[in-house]
Amino acid sequence: MEKYLYKSVNGNYPLIMAYPACEEFALSSLGYLWLYKIADTMDGINAVRCSTDNVDNIKNIGSIAFSMSFDFDFMGVFEILEKLNIPLYVNERDENAPLVFAGGPVITTNPIPYEEFFDFMLIGDGEESFKKILKILKSYNKKEALELIKSVEGVYVPENKAAKSTVELTDVIYTPILSDKGYFKNTFIIEVARGCMNRCAFCTASYTNLPFRCNNYDKIIDAIDLGLKYTNKIALLGAQISAHPEFEKIMEYIEQKIDNGANIELGISSLRTDSVTPKMVQTLVKGGQKHSTIAIEAASERLRKFINKNLKEEQILNAVKISRENGLKGLKIYSMIGIPTETQEDIDEFLRLGKKIKDENKGFNIEFSFSSFVPKPHTPLQWAKREDTKSLEKKQKYLEKEFAKLGISSKFSSIKWDFWQTVLSRGGRALAPFLVEVYRNGGKIGAYKAAQKNLNIGIKNEFMLDDVLPWDNIEIYPGKDLLKNEYKRLCKKNQ
Numbered sequence: 094m095e096k097y098l099y100k101s102v103n104g105n106y107p108l109i110m111a112y113p114a115c116e117e118f119a120l121s122s123l124g125y126l127w128l129y130k131i132a133d134t135m136d137g138i139n140a141v142r143c144s145t146d147n148v149d150n151i152k153n154i155g156s157i158a159f160s161m162s163f164d165f166d167f168m169g170v171f172e173i174l175e176k177l178n179i180p181l182y183v184n185e186r187d188e189n190a191p192l193v194f195a196g197g198p199v200i201t202t203n204p205i206p207y208e209e210f211f212d213f214m215l216i217g218d219g220e221e222s223f224k225k226i227l228k229i230l231k232s233y234n235k236k237e238a239l240e241l242i243k244s245v246e247g248v249y250v251p252e253n254k255a256a257k258s259t260v261e262l263t264d265v266i267y268t269p270i271l272s273d274k275g276y277f278k279n280t281f282i283i284e285v286a287r288g289c290m291n292r293c294a295f296c297t298a299s300y301t302n303l304p305f306r307c308n309n310y311d312k313i314i315d316a317i318d319l320g321l322k323y324t325n326k327i328a329l330l331g332a333q334i335s336a337h338p339e340f341e342k343i344m345e346y347i348e349q350k351i352d353n354g355a356n357i358e359l360g361i362s363s364l365r366t367d368s369v370t371p372k373m374v375q376t377l378v379k380g381g382q383k384h385s386t387i388a389i390e391a392a393s394e395r396l397r398k399f400i401n402k403n404l405k406e407e408q409i410l411n412a413v414k415i416s417r418e419n420g421l422k423g424l425k426i427y428s429m430i431g432i433p434t435e436t437q438e439d440i441d442e443f444l445r446l447g448k449k450i451k452d453e454n455k456g457f458n459i460e461f462s463f464s465s466f467v468p469k470p471h472t473p474l475q476w477a478k479r480e481d482t483k484s485l486e487k488k489q490k491y492l493e494k495e496f497a498k499l500g501i502s503s504k505f506s507s508i509k510w511d512f513w514q515t516v517l518s519r520g521g522r523a524l525a526p527f528l529v530e531v532y533r534n535g536g537k538i539g540a541y542k543a544a545q546k547n548l549n550i551g552i553k554n555e556f557m558l559d560d561v562l563p564w565d566n567i568e569i570y571p572g573k574d575l576l577k578n579e580y581k582r583l584c585k586k587n588q
């Protein structure tokens with residue numbers, strides 16, 4: 094069942110809001126649902142939701158907006174376009190074909206591999222530019238609309254330059270449609286803050302969302318109250334929510350409600366390791382949370398410094414201790430292997446730290462969860478080399494075996510998928526036929542290798558500082574020169 098927390102407005106212009114995965118995930122994507130609400134409440138627009146398993150209801154199409162959150166979302170984009178009988182490439186569509194455009198974190202980070210599939214793309218925060226685009230779409234024919242849209246802030250069309258659109262957080266974003274079909278069933282998600290001021294050198298969530306912005310406390314409280322009218326599941330969202338100056342107060346407000354008898358299930362994305370407090374954990378536990386996560390990225394202090402994750406070992410140990418002493422049953426510890434300059438000693442540090450945490454916290458559930466380093470555009474490590482797959486798999490096997498000997502649980506992302514994620518995120522125009530070939534061959538891991546071979550696609554595993562980068566036309570604060578200086582500073586710090 095779906096519950097709309099707002100009133101839809103009817104209109105004539107048919108806008109398809111497409112999510113390139115199944116409906117279960119579409120209904121859990123806060124950004125997608127919020128933009129849908131913007132379209133669904135705008136005079137003159139008839140907004141229709143669509144996902145890979147929900148295409149049959151689409152009859153009339155004025156234009157199609159895709160929201161791309163994950164690097165492999167192109168599969169869902171192609172699937173939906175084909176189900177709607179729309180050619181994949183812009184230049185294969187005739188003048189009566191709808192305008193097809195996209196936005197979201199993948200597009201903001203690097204739109205270049207996708208430019209042959211979309212008429213235009215949106216870089217950065219979507220709220221304001223999306224409204225401007227809708228106003229143009231409903232008022233002009235396709236050709237005129239495209240010309241006018243090119244000058245909207247944050248819009249990228251091939252060969253042009255585009256600067257990221259950044260909004261002030263005036264309205265708190267929250268789940269506008271509650272559904273028991275969503276991955277997070279009936280969960281009312283509230284955005285507390287956007288971005289993160291820590292600027293870890295690999296972190297696209299931080300760099301592409303600068304400056305760090307917080308929502309107004311009173312508006313967050315109003316949103317919590319609104320959510321509680323419809324559900325007891327509240328989740329607070331943000332890459333660095335505990336940096337909100339009134340985060341403690343927000344947690345106190347929720348705690349008070351629970352103490353007064355409200356049955357609230359509270360979820361927060363992850364705890365910031367250096368600011369976990371007893372109070373924070375107690376509130377989470379009262380809100381029914383049993384496990385949480387912290388991200389340490391590396392176990393060796395040298396490597397953490399190299400990536401700008403300035404976290405001391407005492408702070409990690411302290412976060413675990415506070416979590417255990419205040420009622421959590423366990424913690425997941427996010428880490429990475431393959432960070433540039435990593436040595437065997439750095440890998441062994443994971444085992445030493447894991448043993449220490451286990452010894453100091455008997456009976457507490459600890460799980461190390463590893464991914465491998467994926468260099469991302471617009472971060473200081475965008476030029477860095479991605480370690481060879483075989484060598485990463487060797488490290489993975491070693492850690493898996495040694496953690497098992499210590500009786501500590503460990504989980505690993507797929508090194509092969511992480512490799513292809515690197516290729517996609519740092520790709521250029523030449524990737525377009527490769528993406529189509531992968532799609533035609535079913536999109537499994539073998540399809541990537543086969544497509545690379547068939548099309549003889551060259552893969553650049555490292556960039557030089559003076560290389561022209563595929564995404565150089567996209568301007569994202571703080572800009573390429575500052576990223577270069579930061580990369581040089583990190584490398585120098587490491588000597």
Ligand code: SF4
Nearest residue numbers: 289292293296299332
């Ligand atoms: S603390 Fe987390 S969200 Fe913030 S920059 Fe570092 S990795 Fe990114």
